Amino acid sequence: MAIITPKMIGERVKRREDPRLIQGRATYVDDIKIAGMLHLAFRRSDIAHGIIKSIDVSAAQAMPGVELVITGAELKEFLPPMPIGTPFPSPDHYSVAVDRVRYQGEPVAVVVAADRYLARDAADAIEIEYEPLPAVIDPERAMTGEPAIVHEAFANNLAVPYVPGGTGFDPVAGTVDNTAVDKAFAEADFVLSQRMLNQRLAPTAMEPRGVVAHYEPGKEHLTIWSSTQNPHILKTFVAALTGTPDNQVRAIAPEVGGGFGCKINIYGEDYVAAALSKKLGKPLKWIEDRSEAFQATIHGRDILAYVDIAGKNDGRVTGLKIKLIADIGAYNMILTAAIPTLTMLMLNGTYDIPAIRAELTEVFTNKMPTDAYRGAGRPEGAYFVERAMDMVARHLNMDPAEVKRKNFIKADQFPFATQMGAVYDSGDYEKTLDLALKNAKWEELKAERDRMRADGRIVGIGLSFYVEVCGLGPSASLPTGGWEYSSVTVERSGKITATTGASPHGQGNETTFSQMLSDQFGIPMGDITILHGDTGVVKQGIGTFGSRSQAVGGTALLKAGEKVKDKMARFAAALLNPNEETDTSNMVFAEGRISFKDAPGQSVGFSDVAAYAYVPVPLPAGMEPGLSDQAFFEPANNTYPYGAHIAMLEIDRETGEPRLLKMLAVDDAGTIINPLIVEGQLHGGLAQGIGQAMIEEVVYDEDGQLITGSFMDYAIPRATDFPWFELDKTVTPTPVNPLGAKGVGEAGTLGSTPCIVNAAVDALSPFGVKHIDMMLRPEKLWRIINEGATG
Amino acid sequence: MEVSGDHKFAAPRAAVWAALLDPRALQASIPGCEKFEEVAPQSYDLVIKVGIAAIKGTYAGNVTVTDPVDGESYRLVVDGRGKPGSVQGAATLTLIDDAGGTLVKYLGDVKAQGAIARLGSRLLGGAAKLMIGQFMKAMEKQVEARS
Numbered sequence: 050m051a052i053i054t055p056k057m058i059g060e061r062v063k064r065r066e067d068p069r070l071i072q073g074r075a076t077y078v079d080d081i082k083i084a085g086m087l088h089l090a091f092r093r094s095d096i097a098h099g100i101i102k103s104i105d106v107s108a109a110q111a112m113p114g115v116e117l118v119i120t121g122a123e124l125k126e127f128l129p130p131m132p133i134g135t136p137f138p139s140p141d142h143y144s145v146a147v148d149r150v151r152y153q154g155e156p157v158a159v160v161v162a163a164d165r166y167l168a169r170d171a172a173d174a175i176e177i178e179y180e181p182l183p184a185v186i187d188p189e190r191a192m193t194g195e196p197a198i199v200h201e202a203f204a205n206n207l208a209v210p211y212v213p214g215g216t217g218f219d220p221v222a223g224t225v226d227n228t229a230v231d232k233a234f235a236e237a238d239f240v241l242s243q244r245m246l247n248q249r250l251a252p253t254a255m256e257p258r259g260v261v262a263h264y265e266p267g268k269e270h271l272t273i274w275s276s277t278q279n280p281h282i283l284k285t286f287v288a289a290l291t292g293t294p295d296n297q298v299r300a301i302a303p304e305v306g307g308g309f310g311c312k313i314n315i316y317g318e319d320y321v322a323a324a325l326s327k328k329l330g331k332p333l334k335w336i337e338d339r340s341e342a343f344q345a346t347i348h349g350r351d352i353l354a355y356v357d358i359a360g361k362n363d364g365r366v367t368g369l370k371i372k373l374i375a376d377i378g379a380y381n382m383i384l385t386a387a388i389p390t391l392t393m394l395m396l397n398g399t400y401d402i403p404a405i406r407a408e409l410t411e412v413f414t415n416k417m418p419t420d421a422y423r424g425a426g427r428p429e430g431a432y433f434v435e436r437a438m439d440m441v442a443r444h445l446n447m448d449p450a451e452v453k454r455k456n457f458i459k460a461d462q463f464p465f466a467t468q469m470g471a472v473y474d475s476g477d478y479e480k481t482l483d484l485a486l487k488n489a490k491w492e493e494l495k496a497e498r499d500r501m502r503a504d505g506r507i508v509g510i511g512l513s514f515y516v517e518v519c520g521l522g523p524s525a526s527l528p529t530g531g532w533e534y535s536s537v538t539v540e541r542s543g544k545i546t547a548t549t550g551a552s553p554h555g556q557g558n559e560t561t562f563s564q565m566l567s568d569q570f571g572i573p574m575g576d577i578t579i580l581h582g583d584t585g586v587v588k589q590g591i592g593t594f595g596s597r598s599q600a601v602g603g604t605a606l607l608k609a610g611e612k613v614k615d616k617m618a619r620f621a622a623a624l625l626n627p628n629e630e631t632d633t634s635n636m637v638f639a640e641g642r643i644s645f646k647d648a649p650g651q652s653v654g655f656s657d658v659a660a661y662a663y664v665p666v667p668l669p670a671g672m673e674p675g676l677s678d679q680a681f682f683e684p685a686n687n688t689y690p691y692g693a694h695i696a697m698l699e700i701d702r703e704t705g706e707p708r709l710l711k712m713l714a715v716d717d718a719g720t721i722i723n724p725l726i727v728e729g730q731l732h733g734g735l736a737q738g739i740g741q742a743m744i745e746e747v748v749y750d751e752d753g754q755l756i757t758g759s760f761m762d763y764a765i766p767r768a769t770d771f772p773w774f775e776l777d778k779t780v781t782p783t784p785v786n787p788l789g790a791k792g793v794g795e796a797g798t799l800g801s802t803p804c805i806v807n808a809a810v811d812a813l814s815p816f817g818v819k820h821i822d823m824m825l826r827p828e829k830l831w832r833i834i835n836e837g838a839t840g
Numbered sequence: 841m842e843v844s845g846d847h848k849f850a851a852p853r854a855a856v857w858a859a860l861l862d863p864r865a866l867q868a869s870i871p872g873c874e875k876f877e878e879v880a881p882q883s884y885d886l887v888i889k890v891g892i893a894a895i896k897g898t899y900a901g902n903v904t905v906t907d908p909v910d911g912e913s914y915r916l917v918v919d920g921r922g923k924p925g926s927v928q929g930a931a932t933l934t935l936i937d938d939a940g941g942t943l944v945k946y947l948g949d950v951k952a953q954g955a956i957a958r959l960g961s962r963l964l965g966g967a968a969k970l971m972i973g974q975f976m977k978a979m980e981k982q983v984e985a986r987s
Contacts, residue, residue: 095925095954153953173923340958750961752951758958 057564057574061725064557065574075304078259078276079336086261087116089322089335090168092158092175093344094150097186097415097753098197099179101148104158109171114163117329118171121145121157128324131317132286134528137209137386137411140200144317144324150179151199151379152417153755154344159321161333184753188353188376188412199379199413208377209386209411214393216404216468225406233368233404237359241440246822247429249351249376249747250740251757252422253765256306257337258346260319262326269293271327272585274301275319278308279592280552282529284584286315287323302582305554309737310421311347312554313594314383343758348747349422351376352389352429358437364447364455368404371396371433375411378418384425385418386411391426391518397467398434399478399516399691400456405468415753421594423737424517424798431515435803439511439810440819449512449807450486454479471518473689474783474791476717481779482514485693485715488777494697494711502815507700507834508710509812512693513804519792520600520688520785532683533597534589535605537566537613539676541663543641543656544576547609550590551602552582556730556794558598561722562606569610571638572655588679596792599722600688604786608680614638617676621658623669625651688783688791692716694800698808705831707743707809713775714800719783719791727793728776734797735774740766741798742805743825841952841961843931843968846945847976851983853935856942857911859983860933866903869978871971874898882908888920892967895960897922911935916948925954929968946972 069075106118121143130141145156158175162168183196190196191206199206217226234240254276261274271293277283277300284300287293305312318335326333337346352375359368375389393407438456442449458465460477467473494510501508524531534550545566551558563577580586593602618633621643625631635646644652662676697711712735721727744764748757757763782789802823809825810818816833849856859865863884867876875887882905889898901920908914918929931948950968952961960967 340955344958750957752953754953754957754961756957756961758955761959762962 055568057567058722060564060723062560062564062574062723064560064726065563066557066559070304077256077304077306078261078274081261081274081303081334083261083263083332086332086334087161087163088165088168089318089325089333090160090162090165090172091156091318092160092172092177093341094146094153094155094157096150096179096181097153097184097749098182098199099150100182101146101150101157102178102180105176106158108176109160109174112167112171112174114167115160115171116163117161117325118175119159119325121147124159124321124324127328128320129290131315131320132289133381133385134383135381135385135387137381139381140202142380144320152415153753154341154417155379156317156345159325161325161329165336184415184751186414186416186749186751186753188374188414191412191414192410199415203413206413207410208381208413209409212390212393212409214407214409214469215396216406220470227406230368230370230404230406234359237367238362239444240357240359241437241444242357243437243440243820245354245356245433245436245820247350247352247354247432248741248823249419250349250422250745251343251747251763252309252311252346252349253342253763254307254309254311257339257342258312258316258318259336260322261332261334262322263332264323264327264330266330270297270299271323272299272301273319273323274303276305276312277302277315278305278312278552278554278594280582280584281550281590282592283315283319287319290320291323291327293327299583299585301584302552305582308554309423310349310425310594313421313592314347339760340758343763344755345417347382347420347422348378348417349419350429350741351419352392354433356433356437358441360441362445364441364445364452366400366402366438366441366456369396369402369437370406373407373409375409376414376416376419377411378414378416380418382418382420385420388419388421388426392429394469394471395427395430395516395518396434397469397471398431398438399453399458399514400438401458401462402456402468407469416749423734424795425595427517427795428738428798428802431513431517431799432803435513435515436806436820439803439807443810443814443819450482450491453482453514471689472686473516474686474785475781476689476691477779477781478514478691481691481715481717482693484777484779485695485713488715488775489695489713498697505702507702507812509698509808509810509814511696511698511804511806511808511811513800513807514691514693515799516689516691517795517799518687519596519690519795520684520783521595521597522687523685524683526687529591532681533591533602533605534587534679534681535602535609536588536677536679537606537609539613539617539659539662541660543572543659544578545570545572546578546580547606548580548587549602549606550587551593551598552590553593553598556593556598557723557726558602561599561726562603564722565603565606566610569607569614569638570655572641589681596794596796599790600783600786600788600792601682601684603722603790604684604788605680605682607787608682609678612678612680613676616678617658617662618643619669619672620662620665621653624653624658624661684785686785688719688785690716690718690791690793690796692796692800694804696801696804696808698805698812700809700812700830700834702834705827705829705834707825707827707830709739709743709770709772709805712739712772712801714797715777715779716793716796717779717781718793718796719781720789721778721780722790730793731776731797732774734795735801736766736771738798738801739771739805742802742823746824841950841965842948843950843965843972844947845969845972846943848938849942849944849980849983851942851987853911853937853942855983855987856944857935859979859986861905861908865979865982865986869975869982871974871978890967892963892970895924895956895963895967897924899927924960925952925956927952927956944976
């Protein structure tokens with residue numbers, strides 16, 4: 050195949066998506082309007098747990114303009130329970146509650162009406178009587194069956210009773226041999242123990258969810274627009290649940306205003322819109338409001354860990370035991386039960402710890418289900434490990450950088466098989482750590498902290514080093530299939546139209562993929578269009594999550610491009626050298642022309658070759674006309690990007706308010722196509738990681754009422770909350786894909802949270818603090834400063 | 841959520857006690873009361889209109905007096921439902937002689953569901969205090985009118 054000369058790859062190209070987004074010219078689901086379209090509203094449960102005694106829809110039904118009012122029990126007749134994508138046992142989860150509600154915000158009835166406001170008024174007019182049951186809120190108490198059982202078939206509320214992992218665990222036999230772990234702890238110089246909570250978060254995408262479903266009875270065809278990260282999976286699931294053949298369903302993700310994992314799921318509202326559109330033969334729309342997004346879009350994190358870390362006095366960590374308890378909420382959604390298993394997978398961190406025992410229990414409670422939120426299981430793992438490593442440094446009074454260095458997996462140990470069953474692809478952790486320490490002027494930073502402390506200020510610095518699993522992944526690790534799809538067409542004009550199944554929601558794939566094709570075909574980016582998000586246009590696909598679109602989707606694109614390029618080279622050779630059989634394997638595509646490598650002066654125009662391919666007179670022997678092909682790419686392994694984060698944090702002595710003074714990161718995401726986009730992804734990840742560390746938390750009261758139900762009570766960070774992010778990179782390509790790209794979309798959430806909490810613990814160490822749970826609420830910090838570290 | 845406070849009446853304890861348990865005085869004193877109907881002795885179904893921020897709306901519910909200790913104390917159990925959600929509360933009112941007048945102390949607990957809890961929990965305490973204040977002021981007039 051012909052050579053690619055990197056010209057656009059690696060350039061800081063501005064995102065071509067941005068002009069339409071910032072000028073308000075993009076089309077989101079709510080911009081879709083179809084003649085005769087009706088609107089849905091969902092009546093949701095006001096209580097967290099209870100039996101539905103009666104539903105009186107008569108007043109709602111009588112309102113003018115109301116087309117249909119339907120309850121969960123009625124919907125159940127033609128809409129089966131929602132499917133999930135994990136192998137764990139799961140209770141039936143209907144789109145609309147049938148006889149019992151299990152979280153506040155669960156849909157109980159649906160209204161179809163002429164306009165959105167009327168639909169909401171009618172939903173409010175439905176009379177529902179419940180027999181309230183005690184709300185199950187505390188996951189540890191829930192494990193004893195108290196104060197109630199969420200699902201009768203799941204004793205003691207155990208959704209996943211016990212999953213072991215680590216050293217001496219045989220996944221085939223299911224047996225656990227504790228010899229090595231017990232020995233490590235018995236021979237340790239010290240064992241440190243800590244309970245840590247990685248709290249519940251709301252994904253808060255700028256655009257809430259939304260769906261338009263349009264079933265055309267004459268064509269027996271369903272088109273569904275949804276704000277989703279994965280239209281092909283949506284299509285497959287909606288087809289199955291509504292009993293529509295999947296070749297008669299088209300799913301479209303128009304512009305998607307952020308997802309952060311929460312739009313991987315296919316929700317009850319999607320299924321109900323599709324099923325009712327089919328039943329009524331009319332187009333239907335539902336747009337989530339912010340209040341509904343807090344209540345009924347998946348939450349993230351909420352994993353509790355009991356951590357024991359054992360080591361030697363020289364700083365060597367010899368053993369780790371982590372007991373994880375995941376509060377998954379009321380039901381399993383698509384990936385719910387799998388997310389905490391990713392936490393477990395990453396408990397080796399970046400360290401060569403010889404003995405690890407992990408245990409995972411997942412618990413049902415009367416809360417919104419959890420699922421993937423930016424980082425999805427890995428930030429929890431990185432947080433627990435990095436907090437524990439920091440505790441070791443603090444216990445031994447060692448520099449945390451030295452403890453990390455002492456325990457790092459070394460560059461010559463890759464590929465490295467971890468105690469948790471992962472195989473890390475590539476890495477040079479010391480190199481990245483050294484660059485971070487150099488950029489931060491680490492020794493000076495410590496001296497500056499000490500000077501500030503001497504002035505009476507409460508200041509701390511924190512260091513963290515994360516590794517995450519990205520580029521998901523082989524099909525063995527993903528129930529939907531672990532590949533990605535792409536097609537490339539050179540049009541008659543010589544312009545290129547490509548499609549990708551990696552449906553973006555802010556990743557800038559139109560830009561990076563154009564950069565890649567520009568280099569591959571030697572034509573300007575402006576001549577390339579990337580289509581995505583429409584199953585009627587993109588034949589197959591998995592979607593965008595797990596930092597996979599570049600590593601997996603980008604590779605599929607290159608592979609499809611290669612096939613077309615090979616064919617185009619043969620057409621070009623036929624034009625250049627019509628009478629001879631020639632070797633086309635090293636033709637050069639550059640500056641809009643195609644030539645033999647050995648005869649650069651003799652070339653044909655790219656567009657001339659394209660025109661010839663579609664009117665091939667004469668048609669070269671053994672060739673078909675046209676320039677269009679497709680490729681599927683499945684990597685043999687995941688990728689494991691990593692990085693070092695450093696933060697400096699000050700706490701106001703008078704108010705307890707924390708302020709981030711410094712945030713520095715060196716990340717290694719492998720090969721980078723567009724540094725500007727990578728930095729943008731890191732900024733977003735850092736913002737959400739800092740948000741978790743400092744101000745974000747979903748809170749339910751003891752009755753299961755969500756009391757962080759709006760942006761008045763659920764804080765998200767703003768630009769003024771941040772110092773300038775000091776970013777740098779090392780580049781260690783992955784051998785897993787030919788690009789060498791690892792993935793970066795979630796990275797910022799992994800390093801920043803433990804780093805900031807490490808800084809907060811450092812700041813509060815003069816007050817006797819050894820650990821503090823997130824988020825860093827000023828009241829909590831003020832109490833420590835004024836009353837000591839009791840809580 | 842706990843709600844507590846007190847209100848001083850410039851009237852003897854017996855007069856205040858009588859007014860507080862008089863359906864007509866109650867109806868006149870409950871802020872925004874649009875319907876008031878005795879359904880059992882010392883138990884009233886009512887409709888009230890609330891105009892405060894996130895808990896704005898019309899609520900239908902019931903107020904029942906329990907555990908009366910003549911002239912000294914009683915318990916008030918409130919249950920209301922409206923478009924923004926529902927509220928349950930219970931409060932103990934205690935009457936104490938105080939420098940020629942009567943001090944009414946109240947200590948109660950309010951629970952909310954739905955949008956009230958989601959959006960208004962931070963306002964609920966303040967709104968409850970405001971409404972109790974309005975109630976007590978109006979009740980003062982009722983006590984005066986009766987004497």
